[in-house]
Amino acid sequence: MSAMTAGGTAVVFGDNVNTDVIIPGRYLVSIDPAELAEHAFEPLGADVQRRVRSAGVVVAGRNFGCGSAREQAATALTGAGIQAVVAASFARVFFRNAINTGLVAVECPPAAAAVHDGDEVTVDLDGGTVTTPAGTYQFPPYPEALRQILADGGLIPHLMRSSR
C-alpha cells in the first residue's frame, strides 16, 4: 500500500464551525458530492465558498463539525476538493463521518494554530505528521481499524472489500 498523504492549500476557520454552516439542512435531499459542494459554507457567503473550492485542506480550531449527525457535512467537503481537515478538535459525529466517507481528519492543535490562509499543508497519516510553512507537527497515529477504513476510501468500500 502506498503511503497515505493528503494536502493542499489551506483555508482557515475558527472554533465551533457547525454542520448547518458546512451544509445547510435544506440541501440534505442530495447525497451527490458535487451537488452538495455547490452549497458548502453557503451561510458564510460567496467569498468563503470560493476560498473553500480553491483549497485542498480545511484548517480549523476547536469542535469542528459540531451539531447535526449529517454525513453530508463530510461529503460536501470532499465534493469541494478538500482532501483533509486539520483541527484543534472535532465534534465526534463529524470525525466518524469523515473517516467513514474517506476524508482525512486529524486532531493536531499546534498545527491548527500555526497555519494561515493560503499556506501549503501536508498530512502524512503513516508518519503522524502535519507539515506547514511554520514547521512539522506530530499527532497520535490512527488506530489500525480506522486507518484501514480510510485506506479503503471509507466504510462502505472497506466493507465491500473485506467481504470479498
Place this chain on the structure above:
Amino acid sequence: MSGKTFAQKAIERASGTRDLVPGQIVDVYPDLYMSHTASWRCIKTLEGMGVTELYDPDRIAMVMDHIAPAVTTKNAADHKLCREFAQRMGIRHFWDVNAGIAHVVLMESGLIRPGELVIGTDSHSTIYGALGAFGTGVGFSEITATWVTGKLWLKVPDSVRIEIGGALPPGTYPKDIMLRLIGDLGADGLTYCSAEFGGSYPGSMSVSERMTFCNLAMEMGAKNAYVEPDEITRRYLDEAGQPRDRYQELLPDEGAEYREVISLDASALAPQVSVPHSVDNVVPVDEVAGTRLDQVFIGSCANAKYDDLEIAAQVLAGRKVAGHVRLIVTPASAAVMSRAAASGVLGTLIEAGALITNPGCGACAGNGGVMTDGERTLSTANRNFPGRMGSYESEIFLGSPATAAASAVRGVITNPTDLMTEVSS
C-alpha cells in the same frame, strides 16, 4: 480495582468484552438502529453495495419525521422507497409521516430499554439515556453497514458526572438548567464524553424532563447521556408495554472514575435563553427581555412532549398571542397530540391563536415556519445555527416552553415569571 461508569458497562455488554477502559476502540452490536428521514440514503447505499441480506430486520427502526408529510416530489419518492423497502425486507418497526419525531416515538413504543445500546442517524440520539439506555448518533453509512454486519466501532468514552441538587424556582424548568450548563461548559465542554446526570434533582424528574436533559447534552458534544433508571423509568416502561424482566438496568459503580464531577444548584437558577447564533451563547432571559419577535415555535425532540405543551397552555390560557407574532406548535408525536387534544391543551392553544401542525420535526428542521431576512423566532428546540429556520439573515433564540408562551403573549422575549405575577396580582 476501581468501579465502572455506566458507559463502560453499556459498551462491555454490547461488545461482549470485559474490563474496558476509556479510549479503547471495540466493535459493539447495538440493540437497535434508528434511521429517520435519512433512511432513503441508507437504502440507496445498500442498493449500491448490491447486498440483499440484513443482519437482523427486527433491530431496524425507521421513522419518517424530518420532512413530513412530503413537500416535494423528491421527498415523496424518498418516503415511498422507505415504505416499500420496509415492507419488502420485513422491517416491523416502521413509522410513517403521521407518527412524529423518531426519538419520542421509539421511547413511547417501548423500543428503548435500560442498559441497551442504540445508534441513530441523528445527533440527538443521546436522548435515549432518559430511559437509562446508551444512545449515540452516527452517519447514514454507518447505519447501512450495521444493517449488514450488525456491528460498528465505538470508542469507550470518558465520563463526566453532573450532580444537580435543589428544587427549581417557579417559572424555571429543566430546559433552563441545560441551557445554563451549555453556556457554562461550552459547545465542546463534553465532547467524546458520556454525560451522567446524578443528584437529587434528576431523580425527581419525569421521563419527559429527562429527555430534555439527555437531548440537550448533545449540544455540549456528549457522545451519550444518562439518567439512572428508577421507579419513574420502570413505570414509564410498564405503560409502554415492557415487562420489568425484559431489561437489565445498568448503574454506575460506587467509586467509578470520572474525568470531572460538576455540581449545580437548581434553586439558584432563573429562566435562560440561548441567543444567536450558537447554543452556548446563553444569558438569563432578563438580559434580552423586550427583544421583539416575529415568531414563536414550540416543537422539537427537546421540548414538545405533553408536559411541554401543558406548560405552554397554562401560560396561554385566557390570553392571546400578540398580533404581530406567529405561534407555531408542533407536538412531538401523534400520542402527545392525541393526549393534548383529549385534555383540552390543544383547544387552549388554538383559542390563544396558536397554529397547530402535524407531529414531527417541523420548523426545527426548517420544514414549515421558515423566516425571511431580519425576522426573529424564539424556539423551544435545541439549535439556533444561522439559516436553520430559513434566511441566513434571520435569528433564533432558544428557551423553555414557558418562556416561549410568555414571549408569544407579549410579542417580545419575556420572563415567564412576569406573567405568573400578573395572574396572582
